[in-house]
Amino acid sequence: MEPDPGTSDLDPSDLESVADGLYRLPPEEFTPARDEAARRLAAGRGPGARELAGAVRRLRRPTVPAWLVNVLVLGEPDATAALWDLGARMRAAMRAADPAVRDLGRERQALVADLVARAVALAGRDVAERAWAEAAATLEAATADETLEAAVRAGHLVRSLSYAGFGPPPDVSDASGTPVRPSRGTGASAPGGDGGDGGDGGDGGDGGDTAEAAREEAVRDEAVRAEAARAARAAETARRDYEEACARARGTEERVEASRQALGAAEAEHEASARAVRGAEEEMRRAVAEADAARTRAGGGEPPRGRPSPRR
Numbered sequence: 001m002e003p004d005p006g007t008s009d010l011d012p013s014d015l016e017s018v019a020d021g022l023y024r025l026p027p028e029e030f031t032p033a034r035d036e037a038a039r040r041l042a043a044g045r046g047p048g049a050r051e052l053a054g055a056v057r058r059l060r061r062p063t064v065p066a067w068l069v070n071v072l073v074l075g076e077p078d079a080t081a082a083l084w085d086l087g088a089r090m091r092a093a094m095r096a097a098d099p100a101v102r103d104l105g106r107e108r109q110a111l112v113a114d115l116v117a118r119a120v121a122l123a124g125r126d127v128a129e130r131a132w133a134e135a136a137a138t139l140e141a142a143t144a145d146e147t148l149e150a151a152v153r154a155g156h157l158v159r160s161l162s163y164a165g166f167g168p169p170p171d172v173s174d175a176s177g178t179p180v181r182p183s184r185g186t187g188a189s190a191p192g193g194d195g196g197d198g199g200d201g202g203d204g205g206d207g208g209d210t211a212e213a214a215r216e217e218a219v220r221d222e223a224v225r226a227e228a229a230r231a232a233r234a235a236e237t238a239r240r241d242y243e244e245a246c247a248r249a250r251g252t253e254e255r256v257e258a259s260r261q262a263l264g265a266a267e268a269e270h271e272a273s274a275r276a277v278r279g280a281e282e283e284m285r286r287a288v289a290e291a292d293a294a295r296t297r298a299g300g301g302e303p304p305r306g307r308p309s310p311r312r
Helices: 012-022 027-042 049-057 064-075 077-095 100-123 129-144 146-154 205-299
Strands: none
Touching (some): 064 146, 077 100, 077 129, 129 146
16 A cells, blocks of 8 residues: 555655666667656665655656647756746737737747747657647747646646637646646745835726736737747648548559559550461461362372371
8 A cells, every 4th residue: 555645755756866767768669768767666665665656656657749849948048048038028919918919929920930949859759740839839838827837847748728818728737747736936925916116006996907908918919920920830731631642542543554554565465465366377277278188189188197286
C-alpha cells in the first residue's frame, strides 16, 4: 500500500527532476524509460523511494506536440523567457483594454513561429504540420493565462493546449504529467485580478464597463487573428498535400501508361510469334505431303508407316 499523502516523504522536486529527464525523450522512448526509472527507484532504500517510484510509474506519455513544447521549455530556457515576458505584457494590456494588444499579438505570432522552429530543431526530426500547429497553439495559450503558463513552463505536458484568452481557461489537471504549481516570476495577475500597481481604483460605473467591453473586443480580435493564422497554416498544409497527391497520381498514371504500352508491345510480339508458328506448321505439312507423294511415285507403294504426324 502506498504511503498516506498526509505523511508522505516524497519531495515534489524529486519527482520533477525525474520528470524533466523523461519528458525530454521522444514519445516512443518515454514508456520504457519511465518503467526503468521506476524500477530503479523502487529498489532504493531512501526515504520516500517507493512512493517516488509509484509517482514516476504513473507519469503519462506525451503526444508529439506536447513533447515539442517540453523539449523547448526544458532545453531553451533563455529563449522561452521572452515568451513569458510577452505573456505578462499581453495580459496586462488586455486588462487595461490597451490597443497595444494588437501589436503584441503580432509580436507573439512571430515569436511563437521562431520558438516552434527551435523546438523542431531540438527534436532533431521532421514533424507533421498538425503537430507544429498544436505546439504553436500551446505556446500562444501560455501567454493568455497564468495557470496555462505554469503548466507549459513545467515542461511536463502530455497533451497540447488551446486558449485565446476569452472565457474561462481550460482545465490543465490532465494536461501535465506532474501537478501544476504556480510559476515563479509570473508577475502579472490573473485576468480579473488587481493587476498593476493598484492605482486609484477609479469610480467604476460606465468607465469600467467601457474598459471591460474594450478588453473583451481586443481579446476577440486577437482570437480571430490567431484562428485565421491557424486556418492559413491548415490551408497551406492542405495545398501541399494536394500537390503531393497530384504528383503521385501523375507518376502512377505514367507508370500505368508505360505498362499499357509494354503490354501492347508484348501482345503484338506474341501474335507475330503465333503467326510465325502457324506458318511454319503449314510449311511443314506441305513438305511432308510432297515427300510422301514423291515416295509413292518412286516406289509405287504405301507411304512408310509409323512416321510421326505433324504437330497441330
